Amino acid sequence: xxxxxxxxxxxxxxxxxxxxxxxxxxxxxxxxxxxxxxxxxxxxxxxxxxxxxxxxxxxxxxxxxxxxxxxxxxxxxxxxxxxxxxxxxxxxxxxxxxxxxxxxxxxxxxxxxxxxxxxxxxxxxxxxxxxxxxxxxxxxxxxxxxxxxxxxxxxxxxxxxxxxxxxxxxxxxxxxxxxxxxxxxxxxxxxxxxxxxxxxxxxxxxxxxxxxxxxxxxxxxxxxxxxxxxxxxxxxxxxxxxxxxxxxxxxxxxxxxxxxxxxxxxx
Amino acid sequence: xxxxxxxxxxxxxxxxxxxxxxxxxxxxxxxxxxxxxxxxxxxxxxxxxxxxxxxxxxxxxxxxxxxxxxxxxxxxxxxxxxxxxxxxxxxxxxxxxxxxxxxxxxxxxxxxxxxxxxxxxxxxxxxxxxxxxxxxxxxxxxxxxxxxxxxxxxxxxxxxxxxxxxxxxxxxxxxxxxxxxxxxxxxxxxxxxxxxxxxxxxxxxxxxxxxxxxxxxxxxxxxxxxxxxxxxxxxxxx
Numbered sequence: 001x002x003x004x005x006x007x008x009x010x011x012x013x014x015x016x017x018x019x020x021x022x023x024x025x026x027x028x029x030x031x032x033x034x035x036x037x038x039x040x041x042x043x044x045x046x047x048x049x050x051x052x053x054x055x056x057x058x059x060x061x062x063x064x065x066x067x068x069x070x071x072x073x074x075x076x077x078x079x080x081x082x083x084x085x086x087x088x089x090x091x092x093x094x095x096x097x098x099x100x101x102x103x104x105x106x107x108x109x110x111x112x113x114x115x116x117x118x119x120x121x122x123x124x125x126x127x128x129x130x131x132x133x134x135x136x137x138x139x140x141x142x143x144x145x146x147x148x149x150x151x152x153x154x155x156x157x158x159x160x161x162x163x164x165x166x167x168x169x170x171x172x173x174x175x176x177x178x179x180x181x182x183x184x185x186x187x188x189x190x191x192x193x194x195x196x197x198x199x200x201x202x203x204x205x206x207x208x209x210x211x212x213x214x215x216x217x218x219x220x221x222x223x224x225x226x227x228x229x230x231x232x233x234x235x236x237x238x239x240x241x242x243x244x245x246x247x248x249x250x251x252x253x254x255x256x257x258x259x260x261x262x263x264x265x266x267x
Numbered sequence: 268x269x270x271x272x273x274x275x276x277x278x279x280x281x282x283x284x285x286x287x288x289x290x291x292x293x294x295x296x297x298x299x300x301x302x303x304x305x306x307x308x309x310x311x312x313x314x315x316x317x318x319x320x321x322x323x324x325x326x327x328x329x330x331x332x333x334x335x336x337x338x339x340x341x342x343x344x345x346x347x348x349x350x351x352x353x354x355x356x357x358x359x360x361x362x363x364x365x366x367x368x369x370x371x372x373x374x375x376x377x378x379x380x381x382x383x384x385x386x387x388x389x390x391x392x393x394x395x396x397x398x399x400x401x402x403x404x405x406x407x408x409x410x411x412x413x414x415x416x417x418x419x420x421x422x423x424x425x426x427x428x429x430x431x432x433x434x435x436x437x438x439x440x441x442x443x444x445x446x447x448x449x450x451x452x453x454x455x456x457x458x459x460x461x462x463x464x465x466x467x468x469x470x471x472x473x474x475x476x477x478x479x480x481x482x483x484x485x486x487x488x489x490x491x492x493x494x495x496x497x498x499x500x501x502x503x504x505x
Contacts, residue, residue, distance in 0.1 A: 005372030013368020016355065016362070023357045095351030102317045103370035104342035256335075257321040 006113075009105055014117035020087075021121045026213035031080065031125050032132075035072035039136055045069050055196055058110050069138045071193025073148075074164040077156040078216060080125070082184055084118040085163030089170055101254070108251045115247065116165055119156035126152055129246035132228075144227045151226035158239045161246035162215065168253020191217040215242040269332050270295045270422045270454035271316065276325035278311060285311045289325070293456060295421070298448040300456045300465050300485070303474035304502055309458050310350055311404050312474070313426040317347045323468045329422055343371070346420030350427040353381075356400040360386070360410050363399060364417060371418035376419055385413035389443065405436030412443060415454075423447065426458045437464075462495055475502040 016178065022025065033262075047064045055062055083084040100110055130145065171178055181194070190210050197217075201208035211217050218238035225232035252258060269292040286308045293299050306413040315322045318341065327334045332341035333365045346445050354363050361379055368378020380396070386392045389409040399407060408428060415423060419500055420434050425444060429437040447453045456463065465471060465485050473481035473488070480501040488497050498504075 001347040002372065008369045008374070012366050016358070016366045016368075019358055019362060020355065095349055095353040096355060098317070098319060098347070098349050098351075099353050100370065101319055102342055102345070102347055104372075105370070150323060157486050181391070254336075256318055 006109055010113040013113045015264050017117040018121045038072050057225045057230040065136050066138050068194055069133050070227055072195055074155055074220040076126050077159045080122040081159035081163040082180055084160055085167040086176055088167040107254055113251055115160045118160050122156055123152055128152050135194055139227055140227045143230055144148045147229050148226045151222045154239045155222055158243040159219055161243050164250040165246040168215050169252050187216040190214055191220055193220040272328045274326045276322055278322050285477050289479050291472055293454055294453050296452045297470055298455045299470040300446055301472045304460055307474045308477040309474055314422055314423045330493050344421045346415035346423045347416050348425045348428050354399045354407055357378055359396050359398050361395040364414055368417050381417050382413055385416050422454045423458045462498055473501050
């Protein structure tokens with residue numbers, strides 16, 4: 001594989017994914033409205049119920065809105081990762097996946113490039129949300145917006161890899177809705193995106209353990225700490241491990257000799 | 268060196284044997300028709316030859332490069348037009364071409380220049396900025412032909428390229444495929460179930476129920492009887 005060829009392919013794939021995203025106004029709008037609904041309605045309603053004490057990385061008592069914004073940023077990446085995964089299944093059913101997979105580049109690189117492309121396409125949306133969240137009084141330090149970029153990128157890659165691995169397991173487009181219900185909602189609710197770990201522990205220690213084992217928790221915490229200029233090594237390591245593991249599964253799933261393509265019936 | 272060589276190729280999905288001991292070799296610069304009824308295993312053969320998945324038994328080489336051991340060299344020499352449409356409908360023609368070019372390591376400028384030249388041969392150079400969704404089925408196929416040629420492959424596989432097209436579009440596409448072979452020396456494997464796309468001088472392979480039933484000049488198969496009668500005899504339809 002020549003580096004220049006590999007990078008050109010990455011640029012081409014990124015351009016394609018970005019163009020496809022911006023030409024779907026409905027998807028763009030729902031991507032930005034979804035976290036705002038959580039912030040504007042859910043957080044307002046639960047503000048009184050879910051009072052929060054001072055926990056790292058926050059240095060003072062915070063409002064619930066402030067707490068859930070990093071979790072909602074992670075949720076955007078989770079939904080985007082799953083929708084990109086849906087697009088992979090769609091591309092496979094429609095045939096355009098063949099164009100990607102017959103490119104003279106190693107398949108692991110093609111999948112990685114697609115993963116990077118999808119993450120890059122999502123980042124501006126997350127930033128837009130973080131800016132809008134300022135109107136709700138969620139105002140992290142200015143440098144936090146810079147520090148959060150690598151955290152968002154790593155979290156986005158890891159969650160996108162979850163989707164990519166799933167897409168290699170799903171045989172048909174119709175099965176996708178069911179899988180989403182069994183992946184997105186448990187990942188989102190059994191995490192520290194909406195409530196801090198001590199609250200989960202308080203309700204049931206098993207729930208706390210589940211949240212700690214959940215990769216989405218680490219994505220949310222990595223973003224939360226970075227936004228307030230703190231580095232969370234455990235979350236970072238978990239995200240890197242998760243990325244490597246799920247990408248490995250996806251590469252295996254798309255391997256020409258094993259996985260989906262080998263099992264698949266004649267088309 | 269052969270353009271495409273297939274040796275002892277067998278593949279099964281579950282308990283169903285889709286291809287069984289298929290062997291052939293395409294000469295460089297030849298126009299070969301792979302003819303077979305629906306379900307004969309043609310698309311599986313194309314998928315295996317383009318490395319989408321690996322065959323369980325047998326070898327496939329494209330200009331000497333084994334598709335399993337040296338996939339990048341083999342794929343660099345191969346252009347494929349798949350049976351299912353593979354263009355991005357929401358993108359323009361030029362965006363589709365640039366995407367394919369990037370996957371093959373071409374700069375945007377080179378990809379678009381070559382794309383324009385290919386489309387010009389198909390009378391479509393003025394449509395580069397049109398969204399693919401606005402094109403008819405016949406025009407979309409032409410774009411796929413132009414796209415498959417961007418990286419200047421030496422072997423072109425066209426899998427049921429004329430399915431669903433009107434008579435004029437079919438004729439244009441077939442004539443273009445033959446011209447590519449004659450004028451530019453591209454080896455073409457034309458996969459079809461339509462007998463009227465076969466000409467007497469073509470190298471012909473008949474695939475039925477996963478096995479090759481005929482290999483040789485089309486005129487030798489038909490001999491004194493019509494091609495259709497000979498084909499039905501080979502495929503058990505008569």
